[in-house]
Each structure stands twice: as structure tokens, then as C-alpha cells.
Amino acid sequence: MQTLGLVAPVLGFYHRFLRFFIRFILLMFMDIPSTFNFLTQLTELGCGFLLLGYVSRIFNILGLLLIFLSCLRFLRSPIGKPPREENLKEEIENNNNSSSGGSGSREENLEDEMFDVVSLRKMVKSERQRFNAACAEIEKERGAAASAAEEAMAMILRLQSEKSAVEIQATQFRRVVEQKQEYDLEVIESLQWTVEQVESQKNLLERQLGVLRERLRDFLNDHDIQQRVQEQDQEGEQDQEREQEKERDQEQEKERDQEQEKEQDHEQEKEQEKEQEKEQEKEREKEREKEQDEEREKEREEEREKEREKEQEKELEHEPEHEQGTASDVDLDLDLAVVDEDIERDEDADSGSGFLNFSVEYNDDLDAASSQNPSPTQTPQHL
Known part of the structure; x- marks a missing residue:
């Protein structure tokens, strides 16, 4: 029924459109001879019977016949008939044929309607499920995008903090390096100045030695001078040996001190171990004393309970003397x-x-x- 209700207005609209189209065609065919005559008059070339004007009547007759035949065809065709009349006739025939058939058709129509409603509900449910699934997917994508954005922001912030820390460390390192360079330059300048002073003193001393040697040559021979030089060299070697012996003695003393320190450390470790053992023994003694105290308290409680029991027994025996x-x-x-x-x-x-x-x-x-x-x-x- 619903499908018929939808088809009927469509067919009516189609019927109206055909009527309007037929009227337009009729008007066009009625005007064909006049237009054809107008065209034949204007043309400079043409056949003889066209110029004479005998063909206009024949065209009018043929146009009328064509129009009449086309109208008959459109009227006899099923498109020209309205769909409502056909549906009404079919329903009347079905009602006249059998009442049982009518009841069956009604039940079928009702079943069709119910089936249409159920199918529509199923379609709506399926569409809702699809919509909900799409919404859930969109929400998941939004959550994933939000989490990704948060992670990206956290990474950016972490990288920025690391970058700032690295920049701070780099600036500190640069300052330290600059300070070291300045200090090294100052040390180098001071060493250069000391070297220059030492060289100047050395030159002065060499000059003085040369002068003194010349004076000694005036008073002494070369042999005596060489002997004195050798004696001075020997004295220098002896001084070096003494210094080496002193260094050896110092190293031996250092080794002895280290050994003594090791022995002292070992003794201290032993003393610490002994102290720890003593502390452990004290703790054990304290635990034992606590256990003994607990046992004593238990014994006292037992004695008190026994005394109370005895007193209760005596009280039961001597009720008048209870006070x-x-x-x-x-x-x-x-x-x-x-x-x-x-x-x-x-x-x-x-x-x-x-x-x-x-x-x-x-x-x-x-x-x-x-x-x-x-x-x-x-x-x-x-x-």
C-alpha cells in the first residue's frame, strides 16, 4: 500500500507531462505548412511543384492524419491511463473473486507492512550501530591524537630543558676554559720572566767567572786551576750523592710510615670488630635479662594467682570473717x-x-x- 501510494502521484505527474507535450507537438504540426510555404517563398532555388504551391494542402492532410494516429496510440497505451483506476479495478476484481483471497491479501499486506517496519527498525539499528562505531573510532582517534600531542609536547619540553641545561653547561665550561687560559698565560709570562732573569744572572755569573779566571791565571798556573776545578766537581758529586741518600732515607721513612698506618688501620679494624662483638654480647645479655625479667614477672603473677586462690578458699571457709x-x-x-x-x-x-x-x-x-x-x-x- 505504501508503494502504491508513492507510485500514484509519480504516474499522475507523468500523465500531465505527456498531455502538455502532446499539446505542444500538435501546435507545432499545425504551423508546419505555413512555415514550409514561407521557406519555399524565400528560397531562390526549388522544384516546380513547390513553387506552384500545390503541396501545402497535401501537407495539411498528412499532418492531420499523423496527429490523429499519435493521439490514438497515446490514449490506447497503458501510460496514458491513470494508475489509480487500474488499482481500483484490480482490487474490485480481487474482492469479487473470493473473500478468502481478500483476507489472505490483507494478511499478506499486513505482514508486508510488519516486515517493512521490522526491516526499517533493523536498518535503523544497524545504522545506529555503525554511527556509534564510527563515533567510537573517532573518539579513539581523538584520544590517540591527544595522547600523541601530549607526548610530543612532553618531548619538546624535555628537549628544551635538556637544551637549556646543555647551554648552561657549555657556558660554564667556556668560562672555566677561558679562566684556565688566562691563568696559563699568566703562568707562561711569569715563567718567561723568570727564565729571562735566570739567563741574565747566568750571563753575569759567566762574565764574573771569566774575569776571576783571568785574575787567577795571573797568580796561579793552569794545573792548579784544573785541580781546584776537579775538587769542586768532586764536592758537587758528593753533594749529589748525599742528596740521593737523603731522598732514599725519606722514601724509606715514607714506606715505614705507610706500613705503620696500615698496621694502625688493621688494629683499628680489629678494635672495631671487638667493639661490635662486645655490643652484640651486651645486646644478647640485655635480651637474656629481658627474658629473665619476663619469666620473673610470670612467676610473680603465678604466685599472686595462687595467693588469691588461697585467699578465696579461706574466704569461702570463713565467710563471717570476710571484712x-x-x-x-x-x-x-x-x-x-x-x-x-x-x-x-x-x-x-x-x-x-x-x-x-x-x-x-x-x-x-x-x-x-x-x-x-x-x-x-x-x-x-x-x-
């Missing part, structure tokens, strides 16, 4: 707390002799407490 017993127990607890504090102080002061002092003080305190507070078994006799 007096509670007072004595409170005093004992206070005395025990004081004794514990004293014991802890003694242990901090003397870790080695703490256990013995604790045992003695603990027994003495218990004896004093028992002497001050009589036992609950003696209370009835006293009363």
Missing part, C-alpha cells in the same frame, strides 16, 4: 605493689644481683606483713 580478711588482703596488695616497684628499681640499678635482692626483700616483706596482719585462722582465737 577483716579483706582489710588484711588490701594491705598485702599494697605492700606487694610497693615491693614490686622497689624490685624494679633495684633491677634497673643492678641487673646481675637483682634476683637475689628481690628474693630476700620479698621474703622479708612477706614476713613483716604476716607479723603485722595475723592470718584469718588466728582471728577467732584472738577474738
Whole structure:
């Protein structure tokens, strides 16, 4: 039905266009003889029957026949008929043939419509999926482009920072090199000046030696002069040997000092190892003392629990005397707390002799407490 609704206006438009075209052709054919006569009159050359003018009537008759035949063909052709009338006739014939066929066609039309709707929905879903996939790809490409741009910016910044650092280092190196060059030039100039001074002094001394030799020749012979020169050379060699011996002695002393330093370092390492061992032993002793203290505390707690159990048993046995017993127990607890504090102080002061002092003080305190507070078994006799 939808396809028919779309085809009907198209066919109507096509029918109107054909009518307009036929009218235009008719007008053109009606004007052919007049135009042909006009052309034959203007032409200077032509056949005899054209110049005489007998052909105009024949052309008019032929044009009318052609127009009539063309109209008949267009009217008989299926294009000239409107599509709506054909569709209506077909529907009427189908309805007259069979009602069952009509119901089947309606169901088929409905199924076609449903199929068209489902197909359109599927097409829409597929297009949406494609659109979403394209959007996801575009977003991925944008993310990749953004990440690439960020990486490029980070690389650019890193390269710029490295470039600036290299430039700073280059400037510093240039300054250092320039300073070294200046210092080297100053040293070279000073050395040149000293060399010039030494050469000048040498020249002066050589001149003085020449003068002195001439004076000596006046007083001494050449043989004496040579002997003195040899003696001077020997003295110089002896001085050199002495200097070499001194250098050897200094080297030996340096070697001895190095050996002594090595021995001292070795002794220091041994002392450090001994100190470390002592510290480890002290730590072990401290750990042992801590363990002993923990064991003592556990023993004290066990003794206290035992005493409490005994006291509870005695209280159960002597319920009427509970008040007096509670007072004595409170005093004992206070005395025990004081004794514990004293014991802890003694242990901090003397870790080695703490256990013995604790045992003695603990027994003495218990004896004093028992002497001050009589036992609950003696209370009835006293009363």
C-alpha cells in the first residue's frame, strides 16, 4: 500500500507531462505548412511543384492524419491511463473473486507492512550501530591524537630543558676554559720572566767567572786551576750523592710510615670488630635479662594467682570473717605493689644481683606483713 501510494502521484505527474507535450507537438504540426510555404517563398532555388504551391494542402492532410494516429496510440497505451483506476479495478476484481483471497491479501499486506517496519527498525539499528562505531573510532582517534600531542609536547619540553641545561653547561665550561687560559698565560709570562732573569744572572755569573779566571791565571798556573776545578766537581758529586741518600732515607721513612698506618688501620679494624662483638654480647645479655625479667614477672603473677586462690578458699571457709580478711588482703596488695616497684628499681640499678635482692626483700616483706596482719585462722582465737 505504501508503494502504491508513492507510485500514484509519480504516474499522475507523468500523465500531465505527456498531455502538455502532446499539446505542444500538435501546435507545432499545425504551423508546419505555413512555415514550409514561407521557406519555399524565400528560397531562390526549388522544384516546380513547390513553387506552384500545390503541396501545402497535401501537407495539411498528412499532418492531420499523423496527429490523429499519435493521439490514438497515446490514449490506447497503458501510460496514458491513470494508475489509480487500474488499482481500483484490480482490487474490485480481487474482492469479487473470493473473500478468502481478500483476507489472505490483507494478511499478506499486513505482514508486508510488519516486515517493512521490522526491516526499517533493523536498518535503523544497524545504522545506529555503525554511527556509534564510527563515533567510537573517532573518539579513539581523538584520544590517540591527544595522547600523541601530549607526548610530543612532553618531548619538546624535555628537549628544551635538556637544551637549556646543555647551554648552561657549555657556558660554564667556556668560562672555566677561558679562566684556565688566562691563568696559563699568566703562568707562561711569569715563567718567561723568570727564565729571562735566570739567563741574565747566568750571563753575569759567566762574565764574573771569566774575569776571576783571568785574575787567577795571573797568580796561579793552569794545573792548579784544573785541580781546584776537579775538587769542586768532586764536592758537587758528593753533594749529589748525599742528596740521593737523603731522598732514599725519606722514601724509606715514607714506606715505614705507610706500613705503620696500615698496621694502625688493621688494629683499628680489629678494635672495631671487638667493639661490635662486645655490643652484640651486651645486646644478647640485655635480651637474656629481658627474658629473665619476663619469666620473673610470670612467676610473680603465678604466685599472686595462687595467693588469691588461697585467699578465696579461706574466704569461702570463713565467710563471717570476710571484712577483716579483706582489710588484711588490701594491705598485702599494697605492700606487694610497693615491693614490686622497689624490685624494679633495684633491677634497673643492678641487673646481675637483682634476683637475689628481690628474693630476700620479698621474703622479708612477706614476713613483716604476716607479723603485722595475723592470718584469718588466728582471728577467732584472738577474738
